[in-house]
Amino acid sequence: NLASLYIKYYPDSHKEKAREYALMAQKVTNINDEPNHLSSILVIFAEIALKENNKQESKKLFLEALEILEKSMKKDTNIELSIYDKLIKIESEAGNYKEALAYQKKYLEVFKYVQN
Secondary structure, eight states: OHHHHHHHHSOGGGHHHHHHHHHHHHHHOOTTSOHHHHHHHHHHHHHHHHHTTOHHHHHHHHHHHHHHHTTOSSOOHHHHHHHHHHHHHHHHHTTOHHHHHHHHHHHHHHHHHHHO
16 A cells, blocks of 8 residues: 555655545445455554644544454454554553553564464
């Protein structure tokens, strides 16, 4: 997905291009599509919100992406791990260490599942 490339490898000044590509992906994806695709799009929007320092919106979108991901018959654990990693950082930076620890535990559960 081009939006992901813009988020990961381009300077913050390109976030509008990432948003543009994510919106295109969102238009061609509907609720009946694979939940992994829908959650991936939400992760992109969450990443953009993080770059805009809107951590509350970012957290909301990451949690929504997790909720959608849970509906997948074959959940993409890479997306799931990425979401938990971001939630850990958001909560740690906010001083919410109890929530950060809860997300860390979930991250480790998924990581162990992947490794086994």
